[in-house]
Amino acid sequence: MMFGALRAVDDVSLEVQAGHVHSLIGPNGAGKTTAFNCISGVCRPAGGQVLLNGADVTGWPSHRLVSAGMARTFQITKVFGELTVLENVALATRSRMGCNLQVWGSARGRTDATAQAAEILKLLGLDGSADATADHLAHGDKRVLEIAIALALRPTVLLLDEPTAGMSTGETQRAAELIRSIAQRTSVLLVEHDMEMVLGISDIITVMTQGRVIASGPPAVVSADTRVQDAYLGAVDAWST
Amino acid sequence: MTARETGTRLLLAAAIALLAGLPFVGVPQFTITLLTEALIFAVWAMSLDLLVGYAGLVTFGHAAAFGLASYAAGYFAREVTADFFVALLVAEAVVGLVALTTGFVVTRVSGVAFAIISLCIAQVLFQVAVAWRSVTQGMDGLVGVPLPSIFGVTLGTGTPFYLLTLACMVVTYLALARLVDSPFGRTLHAIRTSEDRAAAIGINVRLHKWIAFVISWAIAGLGGTLMVFMKAGTTPMSLHWAESGNVLVMAIFGGIGTLLGPVVGAISFVFLRDEFTTRFTAWQLAFGLVFVVVVLAFPAGLAGIFSRAWNALWRARS
Numbered sequence: 001m002m003f004g005a006l007r008a009v010d011d012v013s014l015e016v017q018a019g020h021v022h023s024l025i026g027p028n029g030a031g032k033t034t035a036f037n038c039i040s041g042v043c044r045p046a047g048g049q050v051l052l053n054g055a056d057v058t059g060w061p062s063h064r065l066v067s068a069g070m071a072r073t074f075q076i077t078k079v080f081g082e083l084t085v086l087e088n089v090a091l092a093t094r095s096r097m098g099c100n101l102q103v104w105g106s107a108r109g110r111t112d113a114t115a116q117a118a119e120i121l122k123l124l125g126l127d128g129s130a131d132a133t134a135d136h137l138a139h140g141d142k143r144v145l146e147i148a149i150a151l152a153l154r155p156t157v158l159l160l161d162e163p164t165a166g167m168s169t170g171e172t173q174r175a176a177e178l179i180r181s182i183a184q185r186t187s188v189l190l191v192e193h194d195m196e197m198v199l200g201i202s203d204i205i206t207v208m209t210q211g212r213v214i215a216s217g218p219p220a221v222v223s224a225d226t227r228v229q230d231a232y233l234g235a236v237d238a239w240s241t
Numbered sequence: 242m243t244a245r246e247t248g249t250r251l252l253l254a255a256a257i258a259l260l261a262g263l264p265f266v267g268v269p270q271f272t273i274t275l276l277t278e279a280l281i282f283a284v285w286a287m288s289l290d291l292l293v294g295y296a297g298l299v300t301f302g303h304a305a306a307f308g309l310a311s312y313a314a315g316y317f318a319r320e321v322t323a324d325f326f327v328a329l330l331v332a333e334a335v336v337g338l339v340a341l342t343t344g345f346v347v348t349r350v351s352g353v354a355f356a357i358i359s360l361c362i363a364q365v366l367f368q369v370a371v372a373w374r375s376v377t378q379g380m381d382g383l384v385g386v387p388l389p390s391i392f393g394v395t396l397g398t399g400t401p402f403y404l405l406t407l408a409c410m411v412v413t414y415l416a417l418a419r420l421v422d423s424p425f426g427r428t429l430h431a432i433r434t435s436e437d438r439a440a441a442i443g444i445n446v447r448l449h450k451w452i453a454f455v456i457s458w459a460i461a462g463l464g465g466t467l468m469v470f471m472k473a474g475t476t477p478m479s480l481h482w483a484e485s486g487n488v489l490v491m492a493i494f495g496g497i498g499t500l501l502g503p504v505v506g507a508i509s510f511v512f513l514r515d516e517f518t519t520r521f522t523a524w525q526l527a528f529g530l531v532f533v534v535v536v537l538a539f540p541a542g543l544a545g546i547f548s549r550a551w552n553a554l555w556r557a558r559s
């Protein structure tokens with residue numbers, strides 16, 4: 001990916017295995033969000049390919065990626081604030097059922113979609129706030145609702161963009177458990193800067209600095225890598241102490 | 242259906258019955274004429290509400306759809322046949338074609354860019370209406386449009402045409418109310434809230450905005466067709482940006498995103514304008530003041546006042 005003459009992400013290659021939680025981490029400016037945007041179709045890479053279940057989906061618009069099996073969440077929470085929590089998810093289930101263009105008949109009449117949405121909310125522990133307006137949710141619950149909306153699309157791979165951003169320690173803990181549990185339904189590509197959280201839940205971690213991958217492998221291998229310690233962990237330690 | 246929904250429906254049915262009964266209980270012809278114009282504007286303002294209130298696409302060029310339909314239906318009625326439904330069909334074909342082509346371009350953008358490009362489209366049509374004299378008679382306007390007929394029966398001005406307009410308005414309301422409540426209608430709400438988020442749940446944002454644009458123009462086309470028969474003609478001013486401003490004022494005054502609000506807004510607009518033009522030379526100034534006061538005090542418009550009172554009534558009951 002090029003921003004003008006700046007090569008923001010160069011020669012980054014990663015493969016998300018089915019059923020894995022694969023984390024992409026790196027310090028600020030490492031290019032992980034840019035890599036995320038190339039994969040999720042927000043910007044088109046200057047070179048390289050994005051393959052989904054073997055099919056080339058490079059540069060596809062978001063809605064086509066969704067039907068191909070890729071769902072995403074946003075770093076800055078974007079839920080449908082005026083709608084109820086249930087309706088937020090029901091929009092996604094109706095979309096997956098292919099009735100977005102249905103102009104006749106009430107949306108509420110699609111009880112099949114609403115039932116599936118309620119099921120997802122239950123799975124993620126949001127069923128208690130199903131009838132609340134999304135804007136009235138606590139920040140942590142909004143982040144979970146983001147994941148619920150994406151999960152309702154039944155993706156083969158779910159892209160999470162810093163899902164724990166702005167969360168308290170307790171909320172982060174809950175979110176980590178949640179991410180681990182949804183890996184049973186879908187592969188997860190997680191973009192994070194919180195190394196500690198990532199170590200606990202990932203199957204594979206890819207570490208980036210300055211637009212390049214410096215290490216990739218299981219948590220134990222990556223955290224023992226001296227280049228990673230120098231480039232990332234050392235920097236974090238120095239910064240946090 | 243809850244008791245409250247039944248109550249709302251009964252209230253709407255009573256309002257329609259009241260409007261339909263007005264000509265038969267001694268309401269002066271002059272008032273009926275004003276009301277006819279108001280109901281035509283109501284159709285137009287509801288079509289704008291679909292774009293602005295539901296899809297979140299603010300346009301400064303909604304006169305384009307209305308005026309274009311007036312020209313197409315009026316010209317066809319004068320030259321070929323004054324059958325209302327045939328003229329409407331012709332107007333819809335013209336409006337539909339222009340909406341499909343211009344809509345394809347303009348719905349690729351949002352926000353201010355959408356507002357301005359749609360304004361430009363309306364101004365281009367305005368200039369065409371001024372310059373294409375052989376068809377439009379330029380600034381003199383299209384004149385001599387005959388009275389419409391339905392199934393071979395010529396409709397007189399006054400009560401029959403008023404009832405036709407009322408029927409068109411009611412059908413438009415019922416169709417739009419269903420549309421905004423449908424899965425497609427809900428996707429428009431999603432797009433209005435966040436285009437990125439909507440796309441990320443698999444909604445083809447451009448396609449949906451395009452469809453909403455074409456539907457909105459088609460309904461505005463019904464309004465324009467009614468208007469050219471009511472006035473027996475039209476002028477390029479029907480395409481002018483000031484008219485696009487007026488319909489926005491009606492919709493916002495009544496309350497956007499409610500469908501019924503624009504109806505209330507259109508009726509209020511026509512009667513306030515009539516009231517003010519007889520008293521002030523600068524009637525727009527007086528109307529502008531009322532508009533500012535209402536919008537500041539009730540951001541949800543006149544419909545907001547009604548729905549608040551209606552809700553309070555039901556709360557008090559339970």
